[in-house]
Amino acid sequence: MSAPLRVEALGKRYGELAALADVSFEVAPGELVAVLGPNGAGKTTLLSILAGAQAPSSGSVSVAPRDVGWAPQQPALYGKLTVAENLELFARLEGVGDPGAAVRAMLAQTGLEARAGELVANLSGGNRQRVNVAIALIGGPPVLALDEPSASLDPAQRERLWEFVAGLAAAGTSVIFSTHGPGEAQRHADRVLVLDGGRLTFAGTPGELIEAAGGGDLEQALVGFLAVGSAA
Amino acid sequence: MSWLLRKDLVILRRSRLTVATLVLYPVAIALLIGFALSRTPSKPHVDVLDQTPPGETVRVAGRRVTVESYVEGLFSGLDAHRVATRAQAVADVESARSVAAVVIPADIAAKVASATAQAEVQVLYNGNALEQSLVSSQLRSALAEANLGFSEQIQRAAAQAIDVLLRGGDLGSLGAPPDFVGLERLPALLRAQIARTPPGADRRSLEAIESFASFAAQNLGVSKRVLQTVGQPIRIRSSLLSGRRTPLDTFAVVVAVTVSLMFLAVLLAAGGVALEREENALARLVRGLVSREALLLEKVVLAATCSFAVALAMLAGVGAFVSLDWARVALWLAALACGALAFASLGVAIGALAREVRAASLLAFLLSLPLAFLALVPAGAVGRGFYDAIGAISFVFPFKAALQALDAAVNGAHPSLPGAVAHLLALSLVFGLLGRIGLRRAS
Numbered sequence: 001m002s003a004p005l006r007v008e009a010l011g012k013r014y015g016e017l018a019a020l021a022d023v024s025f026e027v028a029p030g031e032l033v034a035v036l037g038p039n040g041a042g043k044t045t046l047l048s049i050l051a052g053a054q055a056p057s058s059g060s061v062s063v064a065p066r067d068v069g070w071a072p073q074q075p076a077l078y079g080k081l082t083v084a085e086n087l088e089l090f091a092r093l094e095g096v097g098d099p100g101a102a103v104r105a106m107l108a109q110t111g112l113e114a115r116a117g118e119l120v121a122n123l124s125g126g127n128r129q130r131v132n133v134a135i136a137l138i139g140g141p142p143v144l145a146l147d148e149p150s151a152s153l154d155p156a157q158r159e160r161l162w163e164f165v166a167g168l169a170a171a172g173t174s175v176i177f178s179t180h181g182p183g184e185a186q187r188h189a190d191r192v193l194v195l196d197g198g199r200l201t202f203a204g205t206p207g208e209l210i211e212a213a214g215g216g217d218l219e220q221a222l223v224g225f226l227a228v229g230s231a232a
Numbered sequence: 233m234s235w236l237l238r239k240d241l242v243i244l245r246r247s248r249l250t251v252a253t254l255v256l257y258p259v260a261i262a263l264l265i266g267f268a269l270s271r272t273p274s275k276p277h278v279d280v281l282d283q284t285p286p287g288e289t290v291r292v293a294g295r296r297v298t299v300e301s302y303v304e305g306l307f308s309g310l311d312a313h314r315v316a317t318r319a320q321a322v323a324d325v326e327s328a329r330s331v332a333a334v335v336i337p338a339d340i341a342a343k344v345a346s347a348t349a350q351a352e353v354q355v356l357y358n359g360n361a362l363e364q365s366l367v368s369s370q371l372r373s374a375l376a377e378a379n380l381g382f383s384e385q386i387q388r389a390a391a392q393a394i395d396v397l398l399r400g401g402d403l404g405s406l407g408a409p410p411d412f413v414g415l416e417r418l419p420a421l422l423r424a425q426i427a428r429t430p431p432g433a434d435r436r437s438l439e440a441i442e443s444f445a446s447f448a449a450q451n452l453g454v455s456k457r458v459l460q461t462v463g464q465p466i467r468i469r470s471s472l473l474s475g476r477r478t479p480l481d482t483f484a485v486v487v488a489v490t491v492s493l494m495f496l497a498v499l500l501a502a503g504g505v506a507l508e509r510e511e512n513a514l515a516r517l518v519r520g521l522v523s524r525e526a527l528l529l530e531k532v533v534l535a536a537t538c539s540f541a542v543a544l545a546m547l548a549g550v551g552a553f554v555s556l557d558w559a560r561v562a563l564w565l566a567a568l569a570c571g572a573l574a575f576a577s578l579g580v581a582i583g584a585l586a587r588e589v590r591a592a593s594l595l596a597f598l599l600s601l602p603l604a605f606l607a608l609v610p611a612g613a614v615g616r617g618f619y620d621a622i623g624a625i626s627f628v629f630p631f632k633a634a635l636q637a638l639d640a641a642v643n644g645a646h647p648s649l650p651g652a653v654a655h656l657l658a659l660s661l662v663f664g665l666l667g668r669i670g671l672r673r674a675s
Contacts, residue, residue, distance in 0.1 A: 076511065093517070093522060
């Protein structure tokens, strides 16, 4: 069992703007944690700091960036390379022992074997997102950071993605993902983190968030919770 | 880094149109610049309406100068076509068959001979301001040359007349005695006459005349040299202070190759770095998979290698048509390599600033072209202050240094190759650092 992901007093400033302020939480091995919040709340900043794409202004992250598989919100892929070539490139850059085997495994796990030789530029948005996630997974990282992974997927692809991610979590991978869909968080996350204005305003289970907001579903609870936060 | 390089080569191989444009466009621009530099301007097509009577001459100092020879001299710098009537000349100019028409009036010979009224030719234009300026400039130049030739003929006639006055003989001009005694012989004749004349008023008069005749003979001899000096007060004697004289055609080759090297290296490096941002891959790469320095170095190596290969092939290809010193090929390689490195470094600095390939390419293009033209502005073509400003701008960008390096390598021109190479390496370092700063933000 790998060590938990521990984030302590994390802060990120862009000049005068505080994108993140004093954010602390833990994600246990095998745990699925959803990050919720309005636009500009700091969700993408938080995940990119966990992945090492940005340096924090303050605070610390217990896991090294190379141990975090990261799927950014915009697929980070080369359109002029095929699916297999993209996977192989990142497998080699990650230093994977047997890149060929890792590529075949990822193609199988993401259901992209038939598209392996297609240029990424010719793929649909959903398939590009699947390749994006596959690249995040290719090094077999103990922590997975997914930034709105289901944003451009159709319902069937979405279900398939969450089945896949749940399987990874069941195998011990810590998964932290951001989403604009509270329903998705309610269905798939063990815990939710609510960010608002760069601050962590809630950390708990979906049920605890609903309870804190006084009932309803998670979407209603989140809206109510954020409204209370804004009024305060 | 090798995997990134391999990835970029695969992308380039699949971007055939881009690669073809990247190679063909700079080569085409380079060839055009080289062609323009190595060719003299074509002669503008001008109509000539000569209204003087056939065989008209001007008599100067006993010699006849034909108007025909004057007119031929006047139009030697133009593609002149004679027309018979003014209406035809006007029609040709209006229909743009000729950029101008020159009308030589019937009284030009009389005015030239009069030495009191200035002779005039009339020029009819119909083109734009640029064409008018071009034709006007060429006509002025031709007129100056023709006037010089004309004055030389007058000088020769005057010099012959002075010779006859000094040595005696037949002057051939109206009213002159047929075979008179020259001024040079006159003092001796007078001295003989003085010796035979008893002292008195007559002898004193003869002595005064002899004194004047001696003085006049001496000073009239000097006047021939004075005439030459007045005809051409200043003549040009060229001295090259240092370096070898670069023929215009080989300099044009150097310019053409440097332009190709610049465009290819700058555009490829800028596009390569910007592509990483455009594909959102930069953030994924620099989070520990590849350092920013290694990423920039890979782009510099790729762009510099490709541009070096194309420029070398171009230089070798042009060498088949222009005489180049192949014994200096090692110096070519050094100059091309350093130039490619500096241009590629400039490219990564531009690419690091841009968020997408199109913006990077546009920025690279907008920056490169004026830099090339500024570096080619010769001293004296603009004001001193402006030239100094151009020099300062050219110094902080690689085009002029690359041009000097290649000119030194190919033609042995001044300044020397080591200085230009050191300049290029310093610029490579500076632009590499700027690229690194520009790449601080990964997304």
